[in-house]
Amino acid sequence: MNEIVYLDAAASFLKPEPVIDIQADFLRHHYANAGRGVCARAMAVDDMVRDVRAKVAKFINADANQIVFVSNATDGLNRIAKIITSQTWYKESSVCAVSDLDHHSARMPWHELLKSGKISKIIKCELNKDFNIKIDSVPGVDILVVTAMSNVLGIPQDVSEIVRSARAKNPDVIVIVDATQYVVHKKIDVREWNADFVVFSGHKIGADTGVGVMYIRDSERYEPDKFGGGMVSRIMNDDKWVLQSAPEKWEAGTLPLTQICGLGVALDELEKKRxxxxxxxxxxxxxxxxxxxxxxxxxxxxxxxxxxxxxxxxxxxxxxxxxxxxxxxxxxxxxxxxxxxxxxxxxxxxxxxxxxxxxxxxxxxxxxxxxx
Ligand SMILES: Cc1ncc(COP(=O)(O)O)c(C=O)c1O
Missing domain, CATH: 3.90.1150.10 (Aspartate Aminotransferase, domain 1)
Structure with missing residues (x-):
């Protein structure tokens, strides 16, 4: 058999053996649904999800209730666009800034929202001659999309300074950071970044496909975008209910449990060897x-x-x-x-x-x- 040289980590990481092992073990010996059962096995799955969430939170210096499991970065980025623009306090006159560093997944949702009149304008952050975001020229806008590292150019952007510059012009700007490539190579500190939302995919850091991370700084500010099992604590009548608090309020439906299980180990492996x-x-x-x-x-x-x-x-x-x-x-x-x-x-x-x-x-x- 020909030996393959896999030089495509930025598209998707090969999976470390311990990730494969723990997922196989989970499927063979520990599988049950989370959040729904009272038997020991189901509760152990709840504990696993809670532990991985805590690990992800520590990994990016967040609180565990700010970590939401999504399918991948694209899912997170699309959901964020929808979440922001469907709030009762949201104004359709909002202006969004993007940049030419953005992946289609980070920027296309906003162009779609422009077409449907949910935002009034898109402007671009200027890039310098090396194609990095010009910090002083970051525009004063209502929504800012920042790609922390381009998947074509691979240079970390100074996210904290970009956010500082944007907030100096509009303290209320909502900042979304696409950290999908950045997270592989650099330590993320969401407190230091001071962004409102941060996303990345699990499969690019050694976890399986089907799980991603969406950090939401202030969950209380936003009503959820998805409804269903797991995110509601009590139904009073046809359309009156009490929602769970974050993070569960964002996680309607069954989570990708096997992939979450692997994500915890993938983070350990990444910390050992980048x-x-x-x-x-x-x-x-x-x-x-x-x-x-x-x-x-x-x-x-x-x-x-x-x-x-x-x-x-x-x-x-x-x-x-x-x-x-x-x-x-x-x-x-x-x-x-x-x-x-x-x-x-x-x-x-x-x-x-x-x-x-x-x-x-x-x-x-x-x-x-x-x-x-
Ligand atoms: C910078 C960046 N953002 C977003 C994505 C989308 O990731 P996914 O396809 O896992 O949703 C990618 C994937 O290549 C990427 O490199």
């Missing part, structure tokens, strides 16, 4: 030697993105794939940054804790075979 960004520097230094390769990222980036002179990115991806290299090519669901750079797509290499120098060497030799 991806070695020395490999990205090494790849950067090596790929720079090939005159047909145009690197779009910096040596300090958390990933490496490039184009090949005279070659379509899909052709490169197919050839690299045929040589056992898994990487990502195309617009990476981040069309706006590609448009800002003036290209249609790019080739992205990203590393996880499993990658070694020998993977990097294999990749370099494949690249040098493809791009002569």
């Amino acid at each position: 991806p070695d960004l020395g490999l990205i520097k090494y790849l950067y230094d090596e790929l720079r030697k090939n005159p047909r390769i145009k690197i779009l990222t910096s040596r300090e980036s958390a990933l490496l993105t490039f184009c090949v002179d005279g070659m379509h990115v899909l052709d490169f991806g197919a050839l690299a794939g045929a040589s056992g290299i898994c990487l990502r090519v195309g617009n990476m669901c981040a069309s706006w940054i590609h448009q800002a750079i003036g290209i249609d797509g790019s080739i992205r290499v990203s590393v996880g804790p499993w990658n070694t120098k020998s993977d990097a060497d294999k990749f370099i030799s494949v690249v040098n075979n493809i791009v002569k």
